[in-house]
Amino acid sequence: MSFINYSAREINCKIVYYGPGLCGKTTNLIYIYKKTNPDSKGKMISLATETERTLFFDFLPLALGNIKGFKVRFHLYTVPGQVFYDASRKLILRGVDGVIFVADSQVERMEANIESMENLRKNLKDQGLNLDAMPFVIQYNKRDLPNVVPVEELNRVLNPRNVPNFEAVAATGKGVFDTLKELAKTVIMELKKKS
Template sequence: MALINVKTREVQIKIVYYGPGRGGKTTNLEYINRTYKEQIKTEMVSLKTNDDRTLFFDFLPFDVGKIKGFDVTIQLYTVPGQVKYNATRKLVLRGVDGIVFVADVQKSQRRKNIESLNQLYENLQTYQLDLFKMPLVMQYNKVDLRKSDVETLDSKTLQRDLNSRLKVPAFEASASNGGNVIPTLKKIISTTLVSIQDQIF
């Protein structure tokens, strides 16, 4: 649920990048952080575990303007991808308003993508949230690997695996070089803002 401060006339929205380990969640946030330095309100904080990270920072979107006279601040988070850090993932999802699910197009990651999406569904239920009603954007990351020898999944397969029932917007992306990182971000911001409008008086 969005945090609404009536005194300062500010709305704070929390967007979480979720997905399997090493799928590109952190790379997305690092690219956004570099690209929009001017609009970043706080330092990017990185909480390191042994082999994964949780990142977050506050972000003042460039072209959102005001909603019903309220300024909008976006909090962007990633979750650690490794399964053993599920308690942390669950914690990061508390108060979430919108989610980007970052799937890895490598064939070897197919099962992990599906498991991670199922776990997201379960973790949201902890907070009585329904994935099917949550603002959500799919991102099929690492499409640049299709030009290499690495075996990858085509988008049709990814859509069937992850999005056949959810039917949410989906982007092919290459977070390492910024491909479709910003369109993904803009889509989740606009979808989330539409969903929270009723919460603002």
């Protein structure tokens, strides 16, 4: 959940990148890290295995700028995508303000996408959160590969609520900031609604 500090005049929000294993969550964060002004980012922390698979989470603090005299910071987290790390995924969702679901557009990963989406819904529910009622955007990643599912089909299967969705190639950065910007906007507007 957001943390508003009147004393330090700061607002902190937590954003989580979710999705099946190898869909490109960490790649999103790495690109954001590389392309962000050194003044506005902290260190990127990756708790990964020796083969660079996310073990617990990646973490990237991002200071975007000021709104009404308050410094706005987003803490970006990724979850480990591999199915057997479910206990860790649940923990990382704690206190989340908004979720970016990174889907792997390849035909053969469709089932993994669906499973991960169901897992996200269930893990949020366990914390008393409803995916349909919170800031949420979807990114269709790996659009440069030859065997991708058409976006209409992806939307039909993964996006019945018709939340904002973006085509992306995280490795080259295409769509990465569009996705983040849209979610950040929704998160801030949601905080406004609550205020």
